[in-house]
Amino acid sequence: MPIVTVQVTREGTTADRNSITAEEKAAIIKGVSEVLLDVLNKPLESTYVVIEEVDLDNWGWGGLPTAQYRARRAPAAKP
Amino acid sequence: MPIVTVQVTREGTTADRNSITAEEKAAIIKGVSEVLLDVLNKPLESTYVVIEEVDLDNWGWGGLPTAQYRARRAPAAKP
Amino acid sequence: MPIVTVQVTREGTTADRNSITAEEKAAIIKGVSEVLLDVLNKPLESTYVVIEEVDLDNWGWGGLPTAQYRARRAPAAKP
């Protein structure tokens, strides 16, 4: 009876969206539940999946809020 | 100094509500804190309780978002 | 389908034990599951409970590891 918690930033996968869609959430739930079934033989019915969306301001990386961290990395990646 | 985290779906206990009420939250906090007091002698003052409400779309069961999982189970339960 | 996570320090409730007992764990599981049944009508079968025991060194309070925090508070509590 696994519990899978998926934490992601609250943002869209395309420029016109600001969060992940219901279809994407369903695909994540299906995908990770099947991993537990395939690898450990856990029945789908016994797996709970919880998706936690985290505002960009509330997610830190490199000692900075995510938006600032990405902005700093992007120029460095260019020639 | 226990920490109790309670994760539940964000929905009401009656048809006219779409989330749990402040009274229900208070009853959960009181109830689980008293369990720790009764079983492990932990003073109420040392227990933190955090209630996390999770949107139905973000909670998966049976490889599906909760609403879909319930819809699929409901007919099967009927004669 | 609630998930309840209970984090407690790894220590006994009496001087001759160094962890909580299987009976105490069962009582915690029963107690918190019944709170969710009583308050939110969640069937016992839909509630998962996970107990996490944390070494005293790994639990901080008052800016100190628990053992040191307790030692500092204890004398202060005496007349």
Place this chain on the structure above:
Amino acid sequence: MPIVTVQVTREGTTADRNSITAEEKAAIIKGVSEVLLDVLNKPLESTYVVIEEVDLDNWGWGGLPTAQYRARRAPAAKP
């Protein structure tokens, strides 16, 4: 930069083992990381996966420790 936490009971997938194997852990890590890549375009390098193994005594279901819950369900499932 997703974080995926996978909580499972500490037990083997075959009768001669008492925990999941390093190969099974690696397959879980690979599988759930690829779900995030496929669904949300998250690069594998940005996903952290944490597997938490929980002792059977510490996992409750149906208001009971897991071993007791399974023992009670098993007979009921037979004719």
Place this chain on the structure above:
Amino acid sequence: MPIVTVQVTREGTTADRNSITAEEKAAIIKGVSEVLLDVLNKPLESTYVVIEEVDLDNWGWGGLPTAQYRARRAPAAKP
């Protein structure tokens, strides 16, 4: 590659605010990431920080929702 999760109540540090500010979040992210760098030599780039803001109703202390607990403690603290 540490993950640091910071859970705080959703409220402002001054009377005219009802949540922590983006600047305060950035300072928390910077501060805890530097602790991991200083103590364990973990590069800033490898540390994720997730800040979870919890509504006052959803945080329990002393067996009560936070607002009630504070109200009960405040008078007792006065002569």
Place this chain on the structure above:
Amino acid sequence: MPIVTVQVTREGTTADRNSITAEEKAAIIKGVSEVLLDVLNKPLESTYVVIEEVDLDNWGWGGLPTAQYRARRAPAAKP
């Protein structure tokens, strides 16, 4: 009343150790508690810190267990 959870791999900061030391844990507890005091004026007494040490096999990065991920990155970093 913040709760700070610090998840790190179970390994030493020097070659002769295989876990973080009690002194390092105390420094983490002190450091992150002071961040919450400095930034949000949270009294040290109201902050709980929980350190979770995760076996290398149980921590995934880049779709691989940590040891394999590091082994793969190390050669690439060299000229």
